[in-house]
Every structure is written in structure tokens, then in C-alpha cells.
Amino acid sequence: MAQGIPSGASGPGSTIRAVAQLSPDRILALHDAGAGLDGTERVLLALSIHQPGGEANVPLGIRDRILLDMYRVTFGSVIDAVATCSACALQMDVPLDAATLVVEAKPDASPQILVDDWSILVRPLDTADLIRAALCQDRTAAALTLAHAAIVSATCEGKAVAPDGLPPAIARAAEEAVMALDPMAETVVDVACPACGSVTPLGFDVGAFLWRAIDQAACGLLDDVATLARRYGWSERDVLAMSPHRRLHYLAAAE
Structure with missing residues (x-):
């Protein structure tokens, strides 16, 4: 599934090419290739899937818009973040809606x-x-x-x-x-504390959240492969070729 997303980060009226959902094979390939890389290198690796060549020169707002859409079409629109209240130190679960993180450039923005x-x-x-x-x-x-x-x-x-x-x-x-x-070059979300009412700014790093989701999904896929390989003797290729619904059925039957 692909989703087109408009972007004003590179100028009024510009658009970003549709971002495709990460397949199981792609998730595992990213998981393998990203091992040992730092955060910036991982961001560029993920971006290279959508925009091969010149990844480091993509404006930050467009870069994060692409990564945000990659997260949304692959893992869903809700991003579970955590913030600590700056006043009372309460740790807060902060579910973020990817759509609310999108900020368009003003039509009259000029370089x-x-x-x-x-x-x-x-x-x-x-x-x-x-x-x-x-x-x-x-x-x-x-x-x-x-x-x-x-x-x-x-x-x-x-x-x-x-x-x-x-x-x-x-x-x-x-x-x-x-x-x-480029208003999305830096994303900060104000989080109100339910205990004391203080507002804490939360810096949002979409690259970090995307890679956390990739790593978690990859580990889950590898566990599925191991389980079904032991039970039925299927190869990794066989398991990954199944739809998620069919794979879940076989996993339930293997218990």
C-alpha cells in the first residue's frame, strides 16, 4: 500500500512521491543493515529506500515527513511516546497521532x-x-x-x-x-501533565521511533519464522511470503 503526502517544506505546492509500506523482507533487511549503525546512519538508510542517492541533502522537514509516512503506512498512525513532567517528574505515556505532527509551510514562505x-x-x-x-x-x-x-x-x-x-x-x-x-525540521509537542497541569515540551525524533518499530517488528518476524520452521519445516522465505493473517493462523495451530 502506498500513500501520497503533500509537503510544503520545499516550497508551496510541492509534493512528496508516494511512500510504500515496508514489506516483511524489507523490515528484516533494514534490521540487518542497521545493526551497529548510529541514529543518523539509520535515518539515512531508511530514507534511501524511498529516495536513493543524495539522502543526506534532503531538507530535514521533507526527510522527517517521509519517515513519518513510512511509519504510518507500515505500523499505523498512533506513535506511543513517553515524556517526563518537568515540574513533578511524573512519567507520562503520550500517544501521538501522526497526522497531527504534519506541519505545512506557509504559502508565502520565501528563501x-x-x-x-x-x-x-x-x-x-x-x-x-x-x-x-x-x-x-x-x-x-x-x-x-x-x-x-x-x-x-x-x-x-x-x-x-x-x-x-x-x-x-x-x-x-x-x-x-x-x-x-521547513517547519517540520524540528518537531516539539507540548504535553500537559495530568497530575500537576504543567506543560512539558517533548522533542519528537521520528527516525528513532521508526527504527524502534522496525527492530520490534523484525524480532517478531524472526520469532515467527523460528516457530513455524520448527513445527512445519518451512523456510524463512515460505513464512515471509504468507499474509500476516495466514501466518497468525499457522502460529495458533502450532501451539
């Missing part, structure tokens, strides 16, 4: 900023930018690396200006323009 004598051209950040920022010695340097990466060019009265030479107000305008172009 160009014109303020007084300033002209700034910006672009959305991508995974390659995050990888470079992760190599920095501290968070301040990493933040500067990302801010500079988002600025394609800057001029004042027609003269080129380096990214670190922007006045604070212009730098903030550039940051806001990047966020407007």
Missing part, C-alpha cells in the same frame, strides 16, 4: 529576505549539515555552523557580507525564514 538595505538568501538545513555540526567542539560552535549553513548569500547595499557579520536582527530574520520554509 529571500529583503530588509532595508539587506538581501539574504537562505535554504533549509539537511542531514549533511547536522553531521558537520556534530563534529564541532561545543553547542555554540554547532549552532553557528548550522546558522551559517542555512545562509546561501548575504549582501548589504550590494556588498557581500559573511554570515557571521550579520546584525542580530537580520540573523533572526534569516532563522525565521528558514523555519518558515
Whole structure:
């Protein structure tokens, strides 16, 4: 099953090609290939299924939109997250609806900023930018690396200006323009505590949730194969070729 998803992250009116459901074979292949990889490498591996070549240069919002839809069409629309209240430390189960996490770019979002004598051209950040920022010695340097990466060019009265030479107000305008172009680049969900009423921001990492689901599904599939192989002598290929409904029937009969 495939699901088309519109996206404004790369500009008004743009669309993302339909994302296909992960088959049992694909889930096991990802599980094997992802063993030993870090989170960023796993994200790029999953993205390569849908967008082979240049995965690291896909804008972050589009990247996460693809991964979110991959999760939804394969594992369902509900994502079970956990948050800890920042005020009373209560651990909260937070079921998230994938549809509510989708944020469209504003129709008037533009990569160009014109303020007084300033002209700034910006672009959305991508995974390659995050990888470079992760190599920095501290968070301040990493933040500067990302801010500079988002600025394609800057001029004042027609003269080129380096990214670190922007006045604070212009730098903030550039940051806001990047966020407007790619609003899903960073997803934060406000969670209200049922005990004390305090609101805790929960950063949502769709890549981490997708891979947790892939790993859990892969382990379940391997257990099914082992059970049916012992009971009936079937090969892994035979078991994975069955529909989930038929496989469950045989598992019940094998008990």
C-alpha cells in the first residue's frame, strides 16, 4: 500500500512521491543493515529506500515527513511516546497521532529576505549539515555552523557580507525564514501533565521511533519464522511470503 503526502517544506505546492509500506523482507533487511549503525546512519538508510542517492541533502522537514509516512503506512498512525513532567517528574505515556505532527509551510514562505538595505538568501538545513555540526567542539560552535549553513548569500547595499557579520536582527530574520520554509525540521509537542497541569515540551525524533518499530517488528518476524520452521519445516522465505493473517493462523495451530 502506498500513500501520497503533500509537503510544503520545499516550497508551496510541492509534493512528496508516494511512500510504500515496508514489506516483511524489507523490515528484516533494514534490521540487518542497521545493526551497529548510529541514529543518523539509520535515518539515512531508511530514507534511501524511498529516495536513493543524495539522502543526506534532503531538507530535514521533507526527510522527517517521509519517515513519518513510512511509519504510518507500515505500523499505523498512533506513535506511543513517553515524556517526563518537568515540574513533578511524573512519567507520562503520550500517544501521538501522526497526522497531527504534519506541519505545512506557509504559502508565502520565501528563501529571500529583503530588509532595508539587506538581501539574504537562505535554504533549509539537511542531514549533511547536522553531521558537520556534530563534529564541532561545543553547542555554540554547532549552532553557528548550522546558522551559517542555512545562509546561501548575504549582501548589504550590494556588498557581500559573511554570515557571521550579520546584525542580530537580520540573523533572526534569516532563522525565521528558514523555519518558515521547513517547519517540520524540528518537531516539539507540548504535553500537559495530568497530575500537576504543567506543560512539558517533548522533542519528537521520528527516525528513532521508526527504527524502534522496525527492530520490534523484525524480532517478531524472526520469532515467527523460528516457530513455524520448527513445527512445519518451512523456510524463512515460505513464512515471509504468507499474509500476516495466514501466518497468525499457522502460529495458533502450532501451539
